[in-house]
Amino acid sequence: MNNKISTIVMPLMAIALILNSCNKTAPAEAPAEVSVPVTVTSIDTTAIENYVDLNATTTYLIKNTIKANTTGYLEIVNAASNDFVRKNQLLFSLKTREAKVLGNTINKIDPNLHFGGAINLRATCDGFVTAVNVQKGDYVQEGDALAVINDAASFSIVLSLPYELKRYVKPSDLLDVSLPDGTTIKTKVEKYMPTVDPASQTQNVILKSLQNSNIPESLIVKVRINKTAANKMISLPKGAVLSDETQTDFWIMKVTGKNMAVKVPIKKGIESFDKVEILSPKLKPDDKILLTGNYGVGDTIKIKITNK
8 A cells, every 4th residue: 555655656746846846937147248349549640631633724814916006018927826936026027008109219319218117016025926817918907916925924824713712722822733744833822813703603813833834725734722731630540430321420439448438429620531630529649449340339338459
């Protein structure tokens, strides 16, 4: 009898122990803290090189027109298109109709009158002859245009400068001008034209070359406008600066303590190809800013710095 009871009780006790152990909840495991591997950088206080290249055009501001000062026949034509002439160089000799018809007769009567002499027309400046409208023997009226000379001294580069960039270009500034053949010349800002184009809102600036260069007229060149900020500014690599989708809010992830980084809103200034100026807050030289591993993280993260 006792053996039968023992045979029944023992399995029941084993089942009860199993059920009792199943009802006990296993202690929850604490989630492991994840450290994000990152690299860090420090602030840079050197100047940011920032510039813009604008198109400009070479031109002669002054074009002198040689005109007939009386009516008559051209005895001498000493000019051709593309010739370079010097100031006071003889270009044309003009004889009036009366002188041509009566000159010899009157001079025979009284040689002292010197009637019938030609009227000489000379170049008024150094420059290139761009047009000759007459030839020898032509009969011209007073005021007729005989030739056009580009005044070499008026050779300039005209830059159409957007008005918002005016603060970067001052009279007497030196600017680099790149020619299509790869050469670069130095120019000096001479003056601003007094009007602004109503459509493009650009203002013409006259640049003078500081070296003798055989540059043709109407050549399109590039003028570099330097917008480099002053030294002692604070900047960070572009990879350290984060923004929202609308590019309106900007921030950095700043290291605090040994292994934490927090989100710090910033106000940025000018930027170049690889650097961004930080206007606020004022960062210190020993501040560490996340350079990589900073994208898509929370406001506060645990980090593991992989560079020193």
